[in-house]
Amino acid sequence: MINTPVNAIQSRLFQDAQAAALDQLERHAVGYGADFPDDTATDGVYRPRRAPGFPEGANVGWTTGFWTGMGWLAHELSGRSVFRQWAQSHHPSFASRVALHTDLDHHDLGFLYGPSVAAFGITGEGRHRELALGAAQVLARRFLPAAGVIQAWGRIGDRSDQRDQGRIIIDTLMNLPLLHWASAQTGDARYGDAARSHLARTLALLLRPDGSSAHSCHIDLHTGEALRISTVQGHGSDSCWARGQAWGVYGLALNHRHAPEQGALDAACRMADHLLAHLPEDGVCQWDLALDWRGGEQRDSSASAIAVCGLLELAEQLPPGAHSRHYRETALHMLQGLAAGCAAPPGPGRGLLLHGVYSFPEGRGVDEANLWGDYYYLEALARVNAGWRSYWSGGMAAQSRHAAA
Numbered sequence: 418m419i420n421t422p423v424n425a426i427q428s429r430l431f432q433d434a435q436a437a438a439l440d441q442l443e444r445h446a447v448g449y450g451a452d453f454p455d456d457t458a459t460d461g462v463y464r465p466r467r468a469p470g471f472p473e474g475a476n477v478g479w480t481t482g483f484w485t486g487m488g489w490l491a492h493e494l495s496g497r498s499v500f501r502q503w504a505q506s507h508h509p510s511f512a513s514r515v516a517l518h519t520d521l522d523h524h525d526l527g528f529l530y531g532p533s534v535a536a537f538g539i540t541g542e543g544r545h546r547e548l549a550l551g552a553a554q555v556l557a558r559r560f561l562p563a564a565g566v567i568q569a570w571g572r573i574g575d576r577s578d579q580r581d582q583g584r585i586i587i588d589t590l591m592n593l594p595l596l597h598w599a600s601a602q603t604g605d606a607r608y609g610d611a612a613r614s615h616l617a618r619t620l621a622l623l624l625r626p627d628g629s630s631a632h633s634c635h636i637d638l639h640t641g642e643a644l645r646i647s648t649v650q651g652h653g654s655d656s657c658w659a660r661g662q663a664w665g666v667y668g669l670a671l672n673h674r675h676a677p678e679q680g681a682l683d684a685a686c687r688m689a690d691h692l693l694a695h696l697p698e699d700g701v702c703q704w705d706l707a708l709d710w711r712g713g714e715q716r717d718s719s720a721s722a723i724a725v726c727g728l729l730e731l732a733e734q735l736p737p738g739a740h741s742r743h744y745r746e747t748a749l750h751m752l753q754g755l756a757a758g759c760a761a762p763p764g765p766g767r768g769l770l771l772h773g774v775y776s777f778p779e780g781r782g783v784d785e786a787n788l789w790g791d792y793y794y795l796e797a798l799a800r801v802n803a804g805w806r807s808y809w810s811g812g813m814a815a816q817s818r819h820a821a822a
Contacts, residue, residue, distance in 0.1 A: 423801060444765060445503075453466045454466055456782060456788060476511060482531055508548070515551040530548065531809070553608055557607065563638060565614040565617070566614070583638045585636060590664060590669060591671070593668070597672070620680070622643050623665075630665045631654065652704075656706075660719060667726055667727030671809050703715065704777045718755055721751050723789070768791050771785075
């Protein structure tokens with residue numbers, strides 16, 4: 418890969434943005450400790466997480482791994498012990514979730530337990546490895562052999578819930594690396610085989626010929642037949658939900674490292690090209706790519722933050738040349754748009770990245786900071802400023818740098 422240099426204006430902007438993000442995360446570390454905020458901010462400020470039947474600040478839901486992940490990433494970038502201690506303080510609640518199967522009837526185990534893989538790489542502590550392997554087992558049990566897919570939501574075999582039985586979604590691509598990692602750690606091919614099967618079915622069912630993606634598909638549990646395409650967070654079943662497209666670009670690029678024979682990198686390029694063809698001038702995505710950004714559509718900064726990481730991952734894997742350079746240069750332009758136009762002002766409880774969207778159709782977390790947007794914004798800055806590499810890509814540029822800090 419040709420490592421396109423960051424220009425002087427971008428370099429200063431990205432370094433300042435990273436410093437501001439780390440300072441804000443230190444406020445969070447001190448203010449929250451072992452507790453967790455909601456998925457999104459409310460009126461610009463994160464509040465303690467609330468879920469029925471759980472105490473305030475509990476580790477529940479699908480997004481808490483991004484909070485812990487920011488702690489480990491901030492530690493790698495800065496060496497500040499406050500971040501390591503903060504991230505470590507979350508381990509008991511993640512361990513309890515696996516032991517008690519607390520709110521794990523969904524596919525987001527990679528999002529939740531990727532930080533455990535990171536922690537194992539940084540600290541070498543076996544408890545983090547065992548926890549991540551336990552999470553991989555939970556995810557693997559969601560694989561439906563007859564259909565060849567990992568069911569996204571709902572209890573497996575729950576006949577009372579017909580809405581989600583046999584449903585796959587584009588987001589699951591981001592969780593498959595946990596299964597590949599588990600195969601490499603244990604030598605058990607069943608994890609990787611499930612991931613490869615799900616990847617193949619996703620490419621066949623959710624990726625359209627023009628490079629856009631559908632959000633969701635329902636599949637017959639017994640025959641594997643595709644029944645219908647749908648969406649939950651997109652504008653319509655035939656539209657292209659921006660965050661889903663970004664999940665696809667990044668998820669396919671990550672999976673290519675583990676299953677290069679499946680054509681995921683070429684598919685990721687097609688998805689990236691579709692996203693970039695519908696991108697606003699400043700690089701901050703509208704919430705659904707089928708909608709014209711010129712009409713004043715709500716932006717989703719979190720989709721752009723994910724896409725930046727995906728484009729940088731693509732550029733790293735492609736052979737040197739114009740294609741690789743194009744993706745990196747576009748990623749830098751998008752990151753510049755985020756840092757210049759979406760960075761949140763400092764202050765108690767504030768996120769890192771403004772103008773994110775959880776679910777526009779449901780009116781949920783619209784034009785707010787959210788945990789995944791904050792995490793991938795920080796990751797994008799780490800990739801550009803420090804040459805950071807994904808925990809799933811086989812190595813971390815800084816994984817040993819601060820291990821003893």
